[in-house]
Amino acid sequence: MVVNHQENINAIETRGLTKRFGGQYWIPGFREGSPPQTAVQDLNLTVKLGEVFGFLGPNGAGKSTSINLLLDYVRPTAGFATVLGMDTREHAKAIHDRIGVLPEHLTLWDRLTARKHVEFVAETKTVAVDAGAILARIGLEDAADQPVGEFSTGMTQRLGLGMALVGEPDLLILDEPTAALDPNGVRRLREIVEEEATRGATVFFSSHVLEQVEAVCDRVAILRDGHLVAVDTMEGLRENVGAGETLTILVEDPTDDVRSAVRNVENVADVAMEGQVVEATCTAGRAKVNVINAIRETGTTIRDFDVETVDLESLFAAYAGDRLGSDGEQHEQKKVTAQGGRIESGPEPSSDQV
Amino acid sequence: MSDAQINAGGEAEDTVREPGTLQGRRNWLSVARKEIADAGRSWQLYILTGGFLAILTLGSMSKIERGSRPQPADNQFEMTFREGLQTLAGFIEVLVPLVILIGLHTAIAKERERGSLRVILTLPVSRWDVLAGTALGRAVVIAGTFLAALAVNGLTMWVLYDSMDLLTYGKFAFAVVTLGIVFVGIAVGISAVARTTNRSVSIAIGVFLVVTLMWEKLLGAVDLVTGVQPQFNPMAQDVAPGWRVFLYRIRPGEAWQLVVTDWIAPVMPELGRGENTYYARYTTPGPEPFYLDSWFLAIVLILWCIVPLLVGYWRFREADIG
Known part of the structure; x- marks a missing residue:
């Protein structure tokens, strides 16, 4: 009406x-x-x-x-x-x-x-x-x-x-x-x-x-x-920020082989290893399974794993910089900014709407 | 209100309105009504009324204490009442600007400072509506306040003066309300120019001093610059060029006293111009030009009300309301 x-x-x-x-x-x-x-x-x-x-x-x-x-x-x-x-x-x-x-x-x-x-x-x-x-x-x-x-x-x-x-x-x-x-x-x-x-x-x-x-x-x-x-859209923002899933895997034997195997998986943007913990940032959903398979193929046993989607605060932080509300988690932000810091949206903000 | 509802009924299905349909709408009246409703619950208003009444009453009574002055033989009580009014006029000429500038310099500035102005402006209410509605609402409140105080004061005078004349007092009361409305225009204009109440109070004090205590000093400065010297004449009025007399008479309080005296003169001929009264302090060497007549000064008084409002609007219209 x-x-x-x-x-x-x-x-x-x-x-x-x-x-x-x-x-x-x-x-x-x-x-x-x-x-x-x-x-x-x-x-x-x-x-x-x-x-x-x-x-x-x-x-x-x-x-x-x-x-x-x-x-x-x-x-x-x-x-x-x-x-x-x-x-x-x-x-x-x-x-x-x-x-x-x-x-x-x-x-x-x-x-x-x-x-x-x-x-x-x-x-x-x-x-x-x-x-x-x-x-x-x-x-x-x-x-x-x-x-x-x-x-x-x-x-x-x-x-x-x-x-x-x-x-x-x-x-x-x-x-x-x-x-x-x-x-x-x-x-x-x-x-x-x-x-x-x-x-x-x-x-x-x-x-x-x-x-x-x-x-x-x-x-x-x-x-x-x-x-x-x-x-x-919210989904679009998530994708832009780096599709935001982090796979954290606890492996028995963290060798360089494991690291390079994971890095070679398609749609893995970043790999970090600290002790027995491997952290892989995946830009597409399928990549997670491939990462796990790749680690298995190196002969290492996987003890545990966890998936973390990009949370709202870090998404916001990626766009809006670090001046966040009180509960903004700064370490999350670091992960996202590693993907490209302050992200200017690709197309002109208005061009896709007119 | 009923008009509004009829309109709403007609427009219920046609929600895409053209801007033109707003033309006939009088949202400044809505603002005025809100101002009045809001003021009716304000304790400040009652303090203002009480204070005004107290000073009025003091002013009315002071004449009695001065009773030793020799009176004309014909009717000494008659004179006393008229002189009572004259004294009161002198009082009121300072009191009204004071009360209104103190009470109303915050009218718009305070809404702006608090943020409630932003709420009004979210509605289909223009800045002109805000200014005009505020001025009108405050004028109505002031008129009501003053009339209440003047009515009570009338009773006092009726007790004190045997010869109190109700018609004359009614005219006088009307004149006091008019002066009040002139200063509502000035005060609301100030409140529209100022971004904060701190500023509006400074401007209000400045304006008060200029239109009451400082006016003659400023004219003295004008005399120094122009070299004009009003000629002192102990027997009658001081003589000065027309423009110099004009500058003296356009002070709102002065113009008001002159207009009021002329208006009530048929009842009180002894207070008319030409007599050695306060009102005719200066005159021109020859016959007085038209711009020194009371009708022209009445127009000047109206301008004292309207020009500050327009200046206020001119600034307020373009102001950033942060």
């Missing part, structure tokens, strides 16, 4: 979008604030209608600035963006009429009730709303008439999500939506994202936590230092 099915319209499209901060002149000659700093550089991004799109990057990568540009909070230094086919600068009001946004670091009005907040949104969008139903959907039905000043941050975040859902928007922009949510809230958020996607809405989901994005998103973009470093 909600989606405009015109072929040439995308939910979000940015071309050469660039934002530099600072270097603005209030009085000619007097620069305000810090020296110029590029927050987003030449961003080319296409989000198709109906997609659930993950927008990933460590804090400070430029995610918020990108979203601020889409919402016309800040104005591009160069390039442009369209949302639902409309220029963000020319048609901000029309765009905002059809999107729902959960902004980062959400702050609401302490003295107004949850119900009033929802009604205010409905009023500006000139839609009829059943505030009770919206609040029930996000689990705030019992707090509907409580002033928001009495809310916990988690409750405030839920209310922000509820406000974004008012009027069945064509596009939902959720900026770090899981922040401050408890596990229940996170689960509810995922369900809502799936429900909204089923309804036909496009969801643009920004996060620095890969698991959140992986669970719900069709495609993912990774931003680093203001540059887009990858746009792909």
Whole structure:
């Protein structure tokens, strides 16, 4: 019902979008604030209608600035963006009429009730709303008439999500939506994202936590230092990073023969031996069996083996550099960067989507 | 609200709306309503009302204590009430800018600083809607606050002055609210220019000083530069060129007092211009040009409200809301 099915319209499209901060002149000659700093550089991004799109990057990568540009909070230094086919600068009001946004670091009005907040949104969008139903959907039905000043941050975040859902928007922009949510809230958020996607809405989901994005998103973009470093499906990202399976084998007799035998197996990218442990990085599934067979043929007994797929954190690390969330495992990252360090996605990020 | 719901019913199936359909929508009214609902629960508002009332009442009573001044023979109580209002006007001319600049310089700046402005701007609400809605909402709140305080003060004056004239007091109250709205324009304009409340408070203090205490000092500086010297005349008004008198009279408090005096003059002829009153401090050598008339000064007052709002919008429209 909600989606405009015109072929040439995308939910979000940015071309050469660039934002530099600072270097603005209030009085000619007097620069305000810090020296110029590029927050987003030449961003080319296409989000198709109906997609659930993950927008990933460590804090400070430029995610918020990108979203601020889409919402016309800040104005591009160069390039442009369209949302639902409309220029963000020319048609901000029309765009905002059809999107729902959960902004980062959400702050609401302490003295107004949850119900009033929802009604205010409905009023500006000139839609009829059943505030009770919206609040029930996000689990705030019992707090509907409580002033928001009495809310916990988690409750405030839920209310922000509820406000974004008012009027069945064509596009939902959720900026770090899981922040401050408890596990229940996170689960509810995922369900809502799936429900909204089923309804036909496009969801643009920004996060620095890969698991959140992986669970719900069709495609993912990774931003680093203001540059887009990858746009792909989760599977595609895994393949790009190096297909990511590590076979660890405990052998009885670790000779050089074993090492060279393993190295000669097709689709083995790297071999490491330490004591009796052989570690083979396989770039294709079939290679694992071949590695085991090759070791057997050298006459050594295999005592044990283990397979490890590339985990999400190291995948993220490979693209986004080392500035990870607290639980990023640094040793995993080393393995991946050995495959080629910071990986710029092969084709132009946008070329495969237009 | 009911309009909105009717629209929504009509559009329910047609969700792909053209940008044009937004034209007739008055989302600044939604912002104003939210401002009013929010302010209604604010303790600051009640402190503001109480403070304003207390100072008003003090101002009304001070005239009584000064009662030793010789009164004209015809009706001394009549005079006392009118002089009471005149004293009050002098009070209010400083009090209203103070109260409103203190209370409202944060209007938009605080929302911007806290981040709730970002929430408003996620909605189909333009920056003009934010500015106009905030100004309107605050103006309504200020008008309500002032009228409440003026009503209570009216009772005080009714007790203190035997000859209190309700019509005159009503006009006076209207004039006070008008001055309040002029300064709402100035304060909201400041709040739109400033990125933080730290900045907005500095600008507000600066503006307050300029439009109250510093204006004559600044004119003194102008006199030094231009070499113009108003001629002191102990018997009547000081004489100066038209533009110099104009500069003196366009100060918001001054213009307001002149307009109010002229407006209430039919009731209080003895306070009209030409008398040796505070209002007619300067005059021109010949007949006064049109731009010194009270109707022109009324336009100046309106500009004092609108120009700061437009300057605020000019800066706010292009501002990065980080």
